[in-house]
Amino acid sequence: MMRVSREEVEILSPAGCFISLQAAIDAGADAIYFGLAQLNMRARARRSFELKDLQEIMETCHQGGVKGYLTMNTLLYDHDLLMVDKMLEAAKKYNVDGVIVSDIASIQKANELGIEVHLSTQLSLSNSKSVEFYAQFCDRVVLARELTLPMIKKIRESIVEKQIKGIKGELIEIEAFAHGALCIAVSGRCGMSLFNSNASANRGACEQNCRKEYKVTDVETGKSLKIDNNFVMSPEDISTIDFMDEFLDSGVQVLKIEGRGRSPEYVAKVTRAYREAVDAVYDGNYGTKFVSDAYEEISSVYNRGLSSGYYLGKDQTWSAAHGSKATHQKVFAGKVKHFYNKIEVAEIEVQAGSISSTDTIMILGKSTGIAEIKNPEFHLDGKPAPEATKGDLISLKVSKRVRPEDQVYIIKELAKV
Numbered sequence: 050m051m052r053v054s055r056e057e058v059e060i061l062s063p064a065g066c067f068i069s070l071q072a073a074i075d076a077g078a079d080a081i082y083f084g085l086a087q088l089n090m091r092a093r094a095r096r097s098f099e100l101k102d103l104q105e106i107m108e109t110c111h112q113g114g115v116k117g118y119l120t121m122n123t124l125l126y127d128h129d130l131l132m133v134d135k136m137l138e139a140a141k142k143y144n145v146d147g148v149i150v151s152d153i154a155s156i157q158k159a160n161e162l163g164i165e166v167h168l169s170t171q172l173s174l175s176n177s178k179s180v181e182f183y184a185q186f187c188d189r190v191v192l193a194r195e196l197t198l199p200m201i202k203k204i205r206e207s208i209v210e211k212q213i214k215g216i217k218g219e220l221i222e223i224e225a226f227a228h229g230a231l232c233i234a235v236s237g238r239c240g241m242s243l244f245n246s247n248a249s250a251n252r253g254a255c256e257q258n259c260r261k262e263y264k265v266t267d268v269e270t271g272k273s274l275k276i277d278n279n280f281v282m283s284p285e286d287i288s289t290i291d292f293m294d295e296f297l298d299s300g301v302q303v304l305k306i307e308g309r310g311r312s313p314e315y316v317a318k319v320t321r322a323y324r325e326a327v328d329a330v331y332d333g334n335y336g337t338k339f340v341s342d343a344y345e346e347i348s349s350v351y352n353r354g355l356s357s358g359y360y361l362g363k364d365q366t367w368s369a370a371h372g373s374k375a376t377h378q379k380v381f382a383g384k385v386k387h388f389y390n391k392i393e394v395a396e397i398e399v400q401a402g403s404i405s406s407t408d409t410i411m412i413l414g415k416s417t418g419i420a421e422i423k424n425p426e427f428h429l430d431g432k433p434a435p436e437a438t439k440g441d442l443i444s445l446k447v448s449k450r451v452r453p454e455d456q457v458y459i460i461k462e463l464a465k466v
Contacts, residue, residue, distance in 0.1 A: 051205045051300030055331045058302060061118070061224065062320045065097055065309040070106065071418030072317040074113035077324030081110055082118040082149060084309060087132050088125070097309075100139060107143045116146035120309075122169035125152040137162055149191065156186050160216070167224065170194055177207035180221060188215035189222040191305065194231060194287075197362045198299040201225060205300025222302050227289045228319055228347070229307020231358050285354035290347065291340045292357065293326045308351075314379060314411060315350040317419045322347050349377040379411055379458035386442065388451050395447045397427075397457050403438045404459060412447070414455030420447055421460075 062073035064083045073081050083106060086097045098106060110117035119140050125133060137158050140148060147165035150156050151172050159166050166187040173193040174180055180190050192201060201223065208221050215221045266273050289296045306319050322343045329335040351373045383400040404410065406427065412420040427445035429437050437443045
């Protein structure tokens with residue numbers, strides 16, 4: 050067993066906007082990783098920070114007691130190098146805790162500035178010799194996504210046996226993807242979007258051509274090849290929550306949750322689930338019942354189906370349909386008009402549909418993150434009410450501070466197919 054101490058385990062959560070950032074902090078993340086629009090592998094995602102946001106991002110992280118890592122692992126050209134210098138100098142100025150990089154230009158610049166370097170999965174580090182070589186440039190390696198748990202354990206054993214240390218003089222840390230999207234490319238280095246759409250995945254512009262529906266046809270006969278389904282290049286998401294004890298036993302120290310382009314509620318629920326899973330393993334409470342309950346939670350938010358990826362040595366499972374298989378969705382209902390801090394009561398204007406006392410309400414805001422209220426007991430015109438409709442102004446108890454203009458949603462369970 051190569052399991053590290055509880056204190057050495059880090060839950061690393063994604064953030065593509067301030068709501069997700071706060072949601073991750075509140076859900077128990079130890080660290081946050083994020084990108085900036087200029088050199089960001091999620092540059093086309095609807096949620097993306099700008100360079101001007103960096104100071105506020107890091108202040109929010111440190112005030113919340115978590116570390117913040119800047120991701121800059123895109124393919125770099127000569128005309129990018131000035132921007133690389135600018136971004137890394139800003140990272141140094143605003144006390145970024147580490148940078149996730151893959152290009153030697155950004156690695157060297159970060160080393161010059163004394164910024165902690167984490168080597169991205171884009172480098173496909175898959176063996177102990179590679180880790181030993183790159184240790185001179187970094188303090189952490191994000192291993193290739195194609196490794197099995199025994200392979201990871203072998204690398205960890207070599208790190209300990211050979212005392213492979215990074216720049217800080219401590220043993221190299223191992224980071225691996227614990228949950229989230231898995232693509233067909235080797236550690237994400239895909240050329241399909243560039244070839245088909247002139248939009249490079251390695252420059253943050255992936256159009257996800259692989260997620261589309263395809264048929265394989267013999268051009269001479271016109272006959273189609275019989276396959277399991279038409280989504281032959283779209284793998285299901287990784288989930289390690291049902292073998293978390295084995296995952297930790299392999300020597301992984303940093304559990305990375307993929308999803309900078311996904312919703313704040315995804316970040317919140319998945320982060321909380323993995324925080325609780327790690328705690329359950331170390332507390333001796335991890336078992337079938339825990340896994341079942343956790344699966345229900347993480348299945349409620351965006352996912353393409355959940356599988357073990359390559360970790361258990363099984364063939365990858367392919368998504369059988371386009372888009373999400375989430376069991377729930379959020380539906381816009383209104384906005385917060387006022388919050389009375391002393392009595393912890395929010396006034397909410399219903400702007401669409403209706404709100405019932407049997408619903409689950411979710412409130413989202415930049416500083417709020419996420420507040421969730423199940424079976425809300427609310428008042429309408431000063432009296433308890435079972436339902437409110439568009440135009441109504443209701444008041445309800447909220448244990449977490451919310452703010453005017455925070456958006457209010459109802460969480461609806463989707464019909465099972």
